[in-house]
Amino acid sequence: MTWHVDESDLRAYARGELAAPALWSADAHLTACAHCRGVLAGVSDPAALDAGWERLDAELDAPRPGWFEGLLVRCGVGDGTARLLAATPVLRRSWLGAVAAVLLTTFLVACSAAATGTPTLFLAVAPLLPLASVALAYGPALDPAYEMAVVSPTHGFRLLMIRTVAVLSVALGVGGLASLAMPGYGLRALAWLLPGLALTATGLALTPRLGPVVAPSVVAGAWGAVLLAADAARQSGDGLAPFTAAGQGVSGAVAVLGAGLLFLLRDRFDVSARGVA
Amino acid sequence: MTCTVSASGLSLSFGRTRALDEVSLRLTPGVTGLLGPNGAGKTTLLRVLATAVPPDRGAFTVLGHDPGSARGRQEVRRRLGYLPQTPGFHPGFTAFEFVDYVAVLKEMTGRAARHREVRRVLEEVGLGEVRGRKIKKLSGGMRQRVALAAALVGDPGFLVLDEPTVGLDPEQRMRFRELIAGAGETRTVLLSTHQTEDVAMLCHRVVVMAAGAVRFDGTPAELTARAAGRVWSSRTRDAGAKAGWRTGDGSFRNVGDPPEGAEPVEPTLEDGYLLVLDGAGVDAEVAA
Numbered sequence: 131m132t133w134h135v136d137e138s139d140l141r142a143y144a145r146g147e148l149a150a151p152a153l154w155s156a157d158a159h160l161t162a163c164a165h166c167r168g169v170l171a172g173v174s175d176p177a178a179l180d181a182g183w184e185r186l187d188a189e190l191d192a193p194r195p196g197w198f199e200g201l202l203v204r205c206g207v208g209d210g211t212a213r214l215l216a217a218t219p220v221l222r223r224s225w226l227g228a229v230a231a232v233l234l235t236t237f238l239v240a241c242s243a244a245a246t247g248t249p250t251l252f253l254a255v256a257p258l259l260p261l262a263s264v265a266l267a268y269g270p271a272l273d274p275a276y277e278m279a280v281v282s283p284t285h286g287f288r289l290l291m292i293r294t295v296a297v298l299s300v301a302l303g304v305g306g307l308a309s310l311a312m313p314g315y316g317l318r319a320l321a322w323l324l325p326g327l328a329l330t331a332t333g334l335a336l337t338p339r340l341g342p343v344v345a346p347s348v349v350a351g352a353w354g355a356v357l358l359a360a361d362a363a364r365q366s367g368d369g370l371a372p373f374t375a376a377g378q379g380v381s382g383a384v385a386v387l388g389a390g391l392l393f394l395l396r397d398r399f400d401v402s403a404r405g406v407a
Numbered sequence: 408m409t410c411t412v413s414a415s416g417l418s419l420s421f422g423r424t425r426a427l428d429e430v431s432l433r434l435t436p437g438v439t440g441l442l443g444p445n446g447a448g449k450t451t452l453l454r455v456l457a458t459a460v461p462p463d464r465g466a467f468t469v470l471g472h473d474p475g476s477a478r479g480r481q482e483v484r485r486r487l488g489y490l491p492q493t494p495g496f497h498p499g500f501t502a503f504e505f506v507d508y509v510a511v512l513k514e515m516t517g518r519a520a521r522h523r524e525v526r527r528v529l530e531e532v533g534l535g536e537v538r539g540r541k542i543k544k545l546s547g548g549m550r551q552r553v554a555l556a557a558a559l560v561g562d563p564g565f566l567v568l569d570e571p572t573v574g575l576d577p578e579q580r581m582r583f584r585e586l587i588a589g590a591g592e593t594r595t596v597l598l599s600t601h602q603t604e605d606v607a608m609l610c611h612r613v614v615v616m617a618a619g620a621v622r623f624d625g626t627p628a629e630l631t632a633r634a635a636g637r638v639w640s641s642r643t644r645d646a647g648a649k650a651g652w653r654t655g656d657g658s659f660r661n662v663g664d665p666p667e668g669a670e671p672v673e674p675t676l677e678d679g680y681l682l683v684l685d686g687a688g689v690d691a692e693v694a695a
């Protein structure tokens with residue numbers, strides 16, 4: 131060997147700080163030069179080397195994440211957050227349930243629209259999907275490790291929000307796709323969105339008081355009552371009040387109020403529901 | 408000795424049921440046993456001390472932090488390990504993944520350090536070799552050890568264990584006792600159990616609860632001493648005994664106030680426990 135890598139370059143190489151193309155040159159040279167490998171061993175920090183091996187060992191030793199968790203990580207979700215989301219099987223089931231429900235709703239819409247010429251049934255049912263999805267993603271009866279999660283230093287409200295955002299993203303996305311499948315109705319096909327957010331926020335805000343099952347049930351019942359009342363009050367040929375401009379305004383206001391109330395009650399999610407053993 | 412947990416006047420009701428009634432106690436490093444019949448309030452006390460539910464009245468501190476405030480509660484939880492009575496698992500997870508999930512909940516965000524800690528606790532409970540196996544394929548004893556490993560993540564100073572040996576066979580129970588004893592060497596452990604043998608073998612202190620209140624608080628030797636001179640042997644069942652049962656040699660072991668001329672025998676921790684419950688108005692026959 132007629133030449134050797136400069137010692138300062140070897141030190142940088144040992145620290146992982148040597149940049150290309152000197153890095154490539156050093157890589158190729160070290161495979162063939164025992165002298166430089168000896169110098170490299172002398173200038174390497176044993177502690178850093180051990181830490182590197184330990185990191186490598188940990189990476190090789192860690193089990194491969196499941197497809198769902200792997201997908202979340204590939205989509206840019208942090209590995210810890212991905213683990214939190216993957217830890218709730220019911221979350222995945224609720225997603226599938228939401229997808230199936232939306233597809234079914236779309237089918238019903240197609241049938242009803244053919245008969246009535248309006249998307250009213252779709253608009254009435256679609257807001258319940260995010261409400262139901264979020265309700266199924268949280269709660270002592272649905273999370274097998276709920277008790278362990280409650281006494282962890284991760285705030286219960288933060289955990290709830292992580293799951294809620296994930297579920298809402300899918301439920302609203304799928305609902306949006308269903309709306310796009312009805313281009314003939316224009317923006318009217320999106321009139322379920324604000325009522326859906328209003329129902330979800332109200333359902334979550336009532337959860338600390340009524341529990342994770344009764345609260346969304348009460349909200350869903352109230353939504354049904356509002357629709358029946360609106361149907362009874364409307365004039366022939368008018369749309370249902372919740373899907374008019376004024377109704378959308380009310381839904382938006384309820385959504386904001388519900389979100390505000392939810393934020394004020396956030397500490398109530400940090401302890402277990404009473405009576406849950 | 409340093410006091411890890413200090414509780415005063417803890418009370419909690421569920422509807423008309425008074426689950427905790429003015430409970431006061433202090434816990435120090437080592438294993439403290441919590442004995443009591445079903446419905447005594449053991450699990451409720453553990454859930455309160457684990458910050459899962461707040462008490463209606465009373466206050467307590469854990470390692471100097473007051474869980475009455477959101478900030479204090481978070482500080483307590485950072486130093487807490489909790490094994491609930493019926494730990495739930497995500498069945499699709501492996502042992503490693505489940506403990507890793509709990510580590511994420513315990514704010515361990517650095518992947519390499521977290522995985523190192525998960526491997527450490529799984530090795531500590533003897534599950535290093537099966538860490539990649541799905542939880543649903545593990546035995547009941549192994550699942551309990553997974554839950555214990557999850558509780559040990561982050562090296563908590565206060566460990567709350569709610570009946571961890573229930574449903575385990577004798578060999579698994581012995582293995583679990585070794586683990587609890589090891590955990591209690593450096594921490595404060597509160598162990599709820601129905602098994603007086605667990606207390607006799609593991610605990611430096613024992614608390615007996617009945618009807619939501621503390622009925623005894625002392626050493627196992629002091630609890631055993633409660634039965635000194637109040638346990639006797641007889642050839643037939645003694646109608647005056649608070650509790651009595653036929654032993655393996657055919658004689659009857661009686662606990663209560665001995666009649667004239669009774670043949671006294673050496674009391675056990677269980678005898679003392681039964682007499683404490685009897686004094687609290689709990690039927691000793693039922694408790695036995």
